[in-house]
Amino acid sequence: MIDIDTVSYDTKIPNNVGLSEDRRVLKALEKWHPGYIDWWKEMGPQGFQDSLVYLRTAVNVGADGWAKFDYVRMPEYRWGVLLAPQEEDRVVPFGEHLGEPAWQEIPGEHRALVRRLLVIQGDTEPGSVEQQRHLGATAPSLYDLRNLFQVNVEEGRHLWAMVYLLQKYLGRDGREEANDLLMRRSGDPDKPRMLGAFNEATPDWLSFFMFTFFTDRDGKMQLESLAQSGFDPLSRTCRFMLTEEAHHMFVGETGVGRAIQRTCEAMKAAGIEDPNDIDSVRALGVIDLPTMQKKANLHYALSLDLFGSEVSTNAANAFNSGIKGRYHETRIDDDHRLVDDTYPVVRLVDGVPTVVDTPALTALNMRLRDDYITDCTRGIARWNRIPANIGINFEMTLPRQAFYRQIGEFANVRVSPEGTVIDDATWAAREGEWLPSADDGAFIASLMHAETEPGRYAGWIAPPRQGIDNLPGDFEYVKIET
Numbered sequence: 445m446i447d448i449d450t451v452s453y454d455t456k457i458p459n460n461v462g463l464s465e466d467r468r469v470l471k472a473l474e475k476w477h478p479g480y481i482d483w484w485k486e487m488g489p490q491g492f493q494d495s496l497v498y499l500r501t502a503v504n505v506g507a508d509g510w511a512k513f514d515y516v517r518m519p520e521y522r523w524g525v526l527l528a529p530q531e532e533d534r535v536v537p538f539g540e541h542l543g544e545p546a547w548q549e550i551p552g553e554h555r556a557l558v559r560r561l562l563v564i565q566g567d568t569e570p571g572s573v574e575q576q577r578h579l580g581a582t583a584p585s586l587y588d589l590r591n592l593f594q595v596n597v598e599e600g601r602h603l604w605a606m607v608y609l610l611q612k613y614l615g616r617d618g619r620e621e622a623n624d625l626l627m628r629r630s631g632d633p634d635k636p637r638m639l640g641a642f643n644e645a646t647p648d649w650l651s652f653f654m655f656t657f658f659t660d661r662d663g664k665m666q667l668e669s670l671a672q673s674g675f676d677p678l679s680r681t682c683r684f685m686l687t688e689e690a691h692h693m694f695v696g697e698t699g700v701g702r703a704i705q706r707t708c709e710a711m712k713a714a715g716i717e718d719p720n721d722i723d724s725v726r727a728l729g730v731i732d733l734p735t736m737q738k739k740a741n742l743h744y745a746l747s748l749d750l751f752g753s754e755v756s757t758n759a760a761n762a763f764n765s766g767i768k769g770r771y772h773e774t775r776i777d778d779d780h781r782l783v784d785d786t787y788p789v790v791r792l793v794d795g796v797p798t799v800v801d802t803p804a805l806t807a808l809n810m811r812l813r814d815d816y817i818t819d820c821t822r823g824i825a826r827w828n829r830i831p832a833n834i835g836i837n838f839e840m841t842l843p844r845q846a847f848y849r850q851i852g853e854f855a856n857v858r859v860s861p862e863g864t865v866i867d868d869a870t871w872a873a874r875e876g877e878w879l880p881s882a883d884d885g886a887f888i889a890s891l892m893h894a895e896t897e898p899g900r901y902a903g904w905i906a907p908p909r910q911g912i913d914n915l916p917g918d919f920e921y922v923k924i925e926t
């Protein structure tokens with residue numbers, strides 16, 4: 445019996461899955477490890493591989509005290525395989541196998557489906573690290589630099605989490621997939637990452653914060669759904685990943701929030717009341733609020749695409765077979781089978797976005813997306829308190845979900861943020877009001893420069909209210925030269 449409360453360090457790979465007694469999987473992971481380190485050095489954070497970074501490392505899986513903070517060089521980070529504790533007598537919580545004991549192996553008939561989900565999930569993790577690899581050079585503070593690297597090493601660990609499941613439960617196929625996960629590259633036309641949002645550039649820190657707010661939140665929703673899985677090792681893996689994910693969204697939400705705060709404070713101090721007086725605001729060396737709205741529009745639309753098509757038989761199969769559930773499945777009060785249910789889905793009917801009742805099983809992507817939208821809306825409301833408190837009249841909003849989509853119902857139509865279908869000419873004329881333009885990008889880029897002195901923050905962003913690990917904001921979170 446493996447003691448899951450103790451993480452074992454008797455192999456190179458910290459784990460609570462008894463790796464030292466599982467020679468086959470241990471050997472497979474040890475074989476994969478050097479390729480991972482090569483990938484990290486080639487595609488991970490550029491320029492800081494020798495710096496000492498004040499990072500948390502997962503050393504346990506309990507509710508409290510699972511992380512230890514210390515200075516580490518990133519290539520020496522202890523990426524481990526950690527699963528949340530096994531729940532006794534857990535059953536498949538939904539689908540046609542509802543109520544059967546949860547599976548400790550993948551049922552033969554669902555191997556292809558699980559493999560696909562593990563690979564898609566796994567592919568996003570290194571994708572995001574690749575997207576963010578240039579950001580260290582322009583970090584607005586050591587505090588932010590450290591948070592970037594924390595997110596990066598944990599996305600690396602999320603890759604390990606998926607690779608463990610592939611190697612342990614999918615044999616040779618899993619091994620091949622694990623190797624391929626190190627071969628694809630974000631944005632590479634020949635071997636891109638699998639999902640759209642992970643092939644976009646993350647050109648500046650505002651994008652990084654928007655990404656961690658919007659796209660890591662898709663990660664949260666997807667992991668929550670997979671955490672419901674009847675395949676128990678997948679459930680336990682995702683449950684532990686979710687404890688790390690919370691910090692990623694914290695980084696995004698507070699990052700954007702601090703930029704909003706700084707802009708509002710600068711406007712107030714300069715006596716500028718109109719948020720749309722963009723030239724005057726930019727002259728203060730801060731990012732104007734309408735540009736932040738445009739960035740939010742972009743990252744939100746890209747993240748909505750990550751939920752797949754509105755109507756999806758893949759999603760129906762994943763649910764029916766007990767592999768991927770709904771957000772908070774076990775808290776939902778219904779039959780958890782959905783065979784005769786319907787769900788309202790926004791579809792394009794005669795060129796107009798229209799709510800259509802659709803069989804609930806095929807509408808599961810949509811349902812998860814709706815839960816996601818609710819979650820985003822709460823975060824936006826928290827952002828909006830900042831201008832209100834400072835006395836600047838501005839509210840961030842979310843565009844309608846048909847806006848700027850590349851996947852699903854609305855992939856082939858032009859839609860305004862208000863949800864009106866428009867022609868190409870109107871789109872071309874107004875796109876610059878809704879999405880960041882090259883000029884906006886250049887302006888933001890002009891503000892991006894590194895602050896490397898402890899306690900100093902770039903002029904476009906407010907300091908955090910408190911530091912990490914109860915340390916002050918002027919703590920030396922990264923020792924760049926060592």
Ligand code: BYC
Binds near residue numbers: 572641659666749809
């Ligand atoms: N880009 O039947 P459909 C995270 C493909 S983020 C490109 O609707 P399904 C993280 C689709 O693969 C969370 N292709 O698909 C965040 C399918 O292709 P095939 C990642 C796309 O399966 C920040 C076809 O279109 N985890 O963790 O219902 C930092 C038909 O689509 C896209 C997961 O996503 C796209 N956006 O839904 C780091 C969980 N969307 O099979 C990490 C696992 C769809 O016909 N994945 N396609 O060739 C899933 O549950 C589902 O596969 C999806 C798609 C929700 C992604």
Ligand code: FE
Binds near residue numbers: 569598599602
């Ligand atoms: Fe992740």
Ligand code: FE
Binds near residue numbers: 692
């Ligand atoms: Fe994340």
